[in-house]
Amino acid sequence: MTEQRIGIIDIGSNSIRLVVYERTSRGAHRVIDGSKRAARLSEHLDEDGSLPDRTIQELIDMINHFRLICAHHKTGLIRAVATAAIRNSTNRSHVLSRIESETGLPIELISGVEEAGFGFLGMINTMSVTDGFLIDIGGGSTEVSLFKNRELVRAVSFPFGCVSLATRFADGGMLSDAQLRELELHIGQAIEREAWLKQEPGLPLVGVGGTVRSLGKMHQAFVKYPFESTHNYPIEGQATDELIELLRKLPVSKRKNFPGLSKDRVDIIVPGLAILRSIFRTVGGSHYLICGAGLRDGLFFSTRFPERPRMEDVVMYSVNNLAAMHPEAPMQHTSQVNRIVLQLAGTLQPQRPSEDRSLLFIDIASTLHRIGASIDYYDYKRHTFYLMVNSRLNGLSHRELLICSMIASYKSKNRTKQNAALYRPLLSDEDIAVVCKLGTLLQLAIALDRSETQAIGKLVVETNDGKLRLHAVRASGSLDVERKEVEAQAGDFKKLWGLTPILL
Template identity: 80%
Template structure:
């Protein structure tokens, strides 16, 4: 039984989107539906800068369609916002009145600064970056913000976007050298009027929105990147520049077939990337970071948690959220394994090359190691691996996400090497060695609660003479199952750690 469903409708300049969020009875949040319709509203402004009635009717029809989807899901609250195209239209009052009277929905016309704020909230709740510049290139506006220590410092909304500048500078989807020069000049002059933008060189430029996501998808396809997610994908200025020049030279007919580029973005991608590159150079950014969240996510957090929309610990929030989405996993057993493995990792930390990060990795892996059992118990490790790498665990790089997934699903050193081979550019030999060590440590913690009864009330762990002494200070029962399980993995454990684990029942002290 769900407790709450929230629909977010974003009436943007390039597209109109719906996302339906659900809060499950276990307290987890997830997206249960979504829809997108290309709109190109900035393209349809007439010579007076007004949106024609037939275009307004199309918006009304789309929103009524989205309302039906929300009704189907019994959505308790729908929040609809309009951005640059309606904000900049000469007849915006008429547009809003018609939409509201014909859909029954109140439409919030948000300012450029508010748009930047919601975009920032969506990003900061999904990435662990501390300082940087944030850019969101929409169809009719471009928001740029500066953040320091994970707080918004400055924000500006420029009155141009990929659709409006395509209309202004592009002929048949192509951008000539002269047109590119004029476009860059327009963007540079806008940046010059905001002196703070040039006062923080050397920071990453974090990008949200369709233009930047398309850049990430195309680059991943271009270099045959082995990991599918573009969220948290880093990109150098040179790599983006190379791709930009390649796309700019391609005729529209050929550009349509460029891997990773969606058909409805073929004509606007080059002007969009031109805006991005010009701002990147003007602010002296170090590199790009692509973010898969943005305005709609920010609106969700602001609506769902109005008092404290910014999350304190984005990584553990998303880990616990993912665990709560898979309530079939035995919670008491998972909590016991988590407690034991953190205790053991703390004891053996000095034997690890990356001790501090190891604590985080093992915490995540042990919390999620059983989520795959909801699909099929007999092959749950394979399903756990798949679920972790395909669920957005925020605040982790692609490498860190893979490490956590491999530890959580660890079976043997050989199997780990086989899987890691596919992701070779992302994982080093040291990473694989760390996975194997932490994977066997997780197996030991699972063995210490093999009966899944939390029989060991308190564990004392010490190491001496090549042995890992595990003393159950308080225990209910004889721990027969646990003894057998610890014995069965002791050889593998010794090979990796140089220690033989020995379990002592309370009477063996």
């Protein structure tokens, strides 16, 4: 594919969204623009199930607006898809032909199962979860999938969503006990026909879409969670039940002020969460897991990588993508530091339990330790920390992301403890000890290429008599700068590793 920029337009039942992706000169992918317009198409269906001309015209105006944004960015390809509201309308052919003739864009009307497939692709390329159920609650449909060993096994699309159920069962956004029972009975009757939903209890229910993201934001605000991202955020079943009851009892006028809830969702959030809870109970979920990616991300991956849209290694794809977005970091130096630190870690910690992820942490931290220099070389470590924490490195839990960011930006044990205090209780004393050990290891590897000339071609590492002997077997040029830097690191290194490093 030669296009450098791809626009994805998602014509959903609740909102119409645009995302513009860019491929940089170094092969990184990033979002450079996005826009959202509330549509509530499911609410506008006539008694005969058709979308009125007025609504179609508003939709055309919105899409033309998005086309202008894409034109401004010189977008090479625009892919537009329509989901449940248009799929379920009785005049869908008329709607699609009018949109296409008045915008010049071909619109893909995707089926519920295709929608589930794109949602799965967006999720599986941004999370490390292996087995589970996936739910995407839209305005007019709800897709539920089962995946095992990171492969999609089954998928179903139910013809109800948060907007359509709010219109049918809620009274101005309020659900009485009787209305809730009626809504849950309606969902239960549809679910009952899909026996496979009850055959894999104990798996996480991964959620994509606005309803689930809102749940994450509200829960984080409620518990004063110290980390901003909702991507990969776990929530227990009981906590969700408590939030639903809290919201259900609040009048819509007061619900507007509920922390984490956007104003355009106040009347549809409770029906949406009722769908989520019903599916959770049916599948016997272990807990909820929120995914910040979804349909639009899946559409991007399938468009950009049509031959192999699914990533084999989510974490390292994401790490390398972030590194490529910051070309100011000297790539040859970073590669040398990465090679050396992995060798040191392998020598000093040869035996690791299978659950130990320290080798992955140091691999990530060493690859990204200099990206902060793209903001300012002075104090680049602080900028590296900020960039890593706010770039949503996929496949890592929030705790793991913090650990990697703190290793990459390591300065001293005291500074680490100060930083960690902001993120309690996400980080344990053991985590802080790991950061300090691996942080000093990374600093030693950086010292071994302080001149940034990759002078050490081969390193032989030996440990005896309390010394870490570093033999530069193949070296080109003087290593005076590196020796002085290793000496400067020796005191801190010995405190944590019990060894004094010497460059020979």
